Amino acid sequence: MPADDSVSFSSVTVTLAGFPALLNLSLEVAAGETVYLRGPNGAGKTTLLRTLAGLEKATRGSARVLGVGLPGGERSLRALAGMMGTRSHLYEDLTVAENLDLARRLLAVSSSRIDDAAELFGVRGRLWRQKVASLSAGQKRRVALAGLVAKNPRLWLLDEPHSSLDAAGRDLLDKLIAEATKRGAIAFVATHEAEAGRAGGRVVEMVGGTVRPAASGGGGDSGPEGLE
Amino acid sequence: MPADDSVSFSSVTVTLAGFPALLNLSLEVAAGETVYLRGPNGAGKTTLLRTLAGLEKATRGSARVLGVGLPGGERSLRALAGMMGTRSHLYEDLTVAENLDLARRLLAVSSSRIDDAAELFGVRGRLWRQKVASLSAGQKRRVALAGLVAKNPRLWLLDEPHSSLDAAGRDLLDKLIAEATKRGAIAFVATHEAEAGRAGGRVVEMVGGTVRPAASGGGGDSGPEGLE
Amino acid sequence: MIRRAWAVARKDMLIEYHSRVALNQVIPFALAVLLTFGFALDTRDQLLAEIAPGLFWVVVLFSSLYLIARSFRVERENAAMEGLVLYGIDPMAIFLGKLAALAVQMLVLEAVAAAGIVILFNPPVGSLGLLAISALAATLAIGSIGLVYGALSSSEHSGESLLPLLVIPVLAPIVISAAKCWSDAESAGAGIYDPWLKIVSIFGAVFLAVGAAGFGPAMED
Amino acid sequence: MIRRAWAVARKDMLIEYHSRVALNQVIPFALAVLLTFGFALDTRDQLLAEIAPGLFWVVVLFSSLYLIARSFRVERENAAMEGLVLYGIDPMAIFLGKLAALAVQMLVLEAVAAAGIVILFNPPVGSLGLLAISALAATLAIGSIGLVYGALSSSEHSGESLLPLLVIPVLAPIVISAAKCWSDAESAGAGIYDPWLKIVSIFGAVFLAVGAAGFGPAMED
């Protein structure tokens, strides 16, 4: 069933503590697409990602994500989605190795897979036996990304994925996303970077909790004078 | 005394829990300069900023920052520096207005000054009476920046300042930094953005806790294939 | 599910292994409380021996509150609980895993506190078996209810001192029954047919079931 | 400095105003504990009346621990304490401000708990003046020591349950003396020359001084 690979939102509203963080948002995304979410602060990007992850519930409207109906299927959606938000989901008192070992156990994947992911993000060396509490911002991010890659989700939900990552890490992550979408995964990337989407993928401008009508073209995220 | 406006580090080492986060770092920065700190994850950028703010202590070596000697003068340095790190320093249970009012009282500045700063960052509207806990990532960032601008420090210490900010916010912040340095302030900006420093300012590449010898030229933060 | 529950339990035990919060902080705390109580309440030995069983369970309850709070604090730090949820695992696995780790810590705590009580307050100890069974049942009850209310009150902000308020009234009956159990254990005749033991066991089973049923809804808002 | 201390105190009171942690969580907690004790310890009225003063201070101490922990939790959330430090303000201002806000909350707590104790346990109340003075001194002592140890044990991780362990043994003498003060207050003859009041006041003054001296070094590492 091809619909099972796609994402379709119809008039979804999500209220957080009474505030409509998403408002009548409709959106169709096909398998293999990369969607760059852009828009001013408070537009609802993070809320959209959390809804896609099954972490927030639609108050009105309905959606179908990878064959899972929302609201209702949040729990099964969570298993499919891979989310990388501003919080790392790591246990500060555990070492890098122990955190990723937990991921291995919960994902029921082989440990060589975890090792490879850790190797890929350069956290197998000195950091491997360090507590997460003692890592730099970008190092934490790398550990979290290693866990995400090990999960290899069908839905990548990345909230400002480049933040804290150095250039090599950004590059690596971009490649991983490209590779995953090539294999049919869908990626949502919330970002404020001006160059997002230049290399391909769809740019969706959000504002006021919904998708900005395509009319106005690019530049929705840029301020009055535009950047660059 | 002109030396009082500058920053000078000589062979500073800062150990965090026994790890040399900064190692024999020497650096001279003159009044009015903007320094972009770049380098791979774990290079020591954040630690350098925290040392400049008087939040970490030099274990070896010595420094002079705006006429204050380190180690030793940490407390007086804190009053001069304006730091914007990954943590916002905001009280989640207070409203935006109350957080900024606290800043006003502690800085002993006029309330119109606070209002102006808040206005500038667009947090005077609906958000003004909202608890910080209910703001989006970028909105929190804007509140913190409003407090920083109200302080108008002589030393701006910004750790990935663009993260979470939308294009308009980034633009505004860049202008503010330019304005401040024009008036003689010094700005340190830790960033992974490839375009940092293109428009002016000095780029300092860090790696392994110290400044990378100038030889290798630019691109230290970018991976082998470079970004863009 | 058992595998995942074990992974969760293992993680919580590892955190304890690294941070030694239960061992170096909560258990000595329990001893400090025993001392303060003994001193502050009164100085007549007879009286203290009488209230010792009640005191034991009160102290265990209070110390357990710190263990439960800690159990949720580690999940809150980087929204780690959200991370667990995002593995799509059954809340039941999280519940069982956290309960197992918590129960182990609580049992150690109870052993130390019991030794302290016996030395300091000198209450008669009768049937050890009776004591052990009642302690196990009460531990499961306290742990289960603690975890459910912990999940209920775990918000990003201002939730931490809500837990004791919610938990104490609910657990008061079981704590009282467990204390009575001890008092009964003193009389040699008491065995596993003790009526208070029955009550404690029923409470234990009911609260365990309530916990298992309530944790999922409490956690997944 | 007074201006800045006031700003800090005001902020803490505002946080309490918004979150109502002391009012809606800690004070009801204290009452719940009193009730549980009443049930768990025994049901003989005479006995309860006798131990009431000790119980009162033990409950106040425990509840205050939650208030103190809360006082530091709000500072830890977004590294807000670091923010305060970055205004270059004197640690003494932070200490005084936080102590003022804490003391106000504790005094309200004590008033409610005292009312609860009197209603539930029915102990004789003698000289109100004596009670009030001793309560004030004990409050300052508990608050000061609590803040110092709160600062000492404040780390990003695993510090929170250390506070009670550190604080309780140090405060045990003052809590006991304050309880004795109440017992003395029952006898009509007692006045402000009561020896226990003297001890409580001395402890209050010493701990306030120790707190003021220790907070700075404890906080600024």
Add this chain to the structure above:
Amino acid sequence: MTSTLVRKAVGVTSLVLVAATVVMGLFVTPPDVVQGNLARLLYVHPPVAWVAYLAYGVTSIASGLYLWRPTRSLKWDRIAVASAEVGVVFTGLTLVTGSIWGRPAWGVWWTWDARLTSTAILFVLYLGYLALRRIPLSAETRAKRSAVAALIAFIDVPIVHESVVWWRTLHQGATVATLGANTKVHGIMAWTLLLGFVAFTMVYIWMAMLRYRVETMAAEIESTQLEAWEAERMAEAGAPDAAIGRLLESGARAPKEVPADQGATPK
């Protein structure tokens, strides 16, 4: 080397002195009129308690010296923790010997006497001090914070000492300090008591030295670790991005390791 010798000498001396105390206490001194042979605990229990005071006193002085800027050095911190740990051991011994004595003397292992309770509180106080030291912090921060805690904790020592006066208690009052006017402790008994005190002080010094040695060794390991890390950091600075670069050069490996068919599936 010399320090090892000193340590060994102190160790041997302390063992000899303890043996002498045992011999004197058990065989040479007469049994007490009232308590019989039980009174022989006199040669152990008070000395052990005093040595605990001594240990905490040393901790406090060392902590004070650390806090005082002109003498600030991590050496004091190491002395403080070494002494405190031995102090905890001796406080534990005080509690144990006291309990053993109390069982026949008072009929109970424990009673809520002011001296006993305050001694137990002293024990917990320093357990708290040791727990505080386990919070992960930099060595300097830890030293500073625990020094403050140690100074506050010491307030309890005079309380323990004066407790027999302040509260009317069951426990023995100051018997030994008023030796001249004393009829209970005299002659050979007093000398044995003094010997016990010297012996346990030597034991304390020996244990504290061993503990201090462990601390310095830990510090040395830390500094070698630091050197290793410094070397590593310098290498990093020399070979930028080596680790990451190598990974990326090994080409399409990344995606290959991430087969799309594997990974999490809903249960």
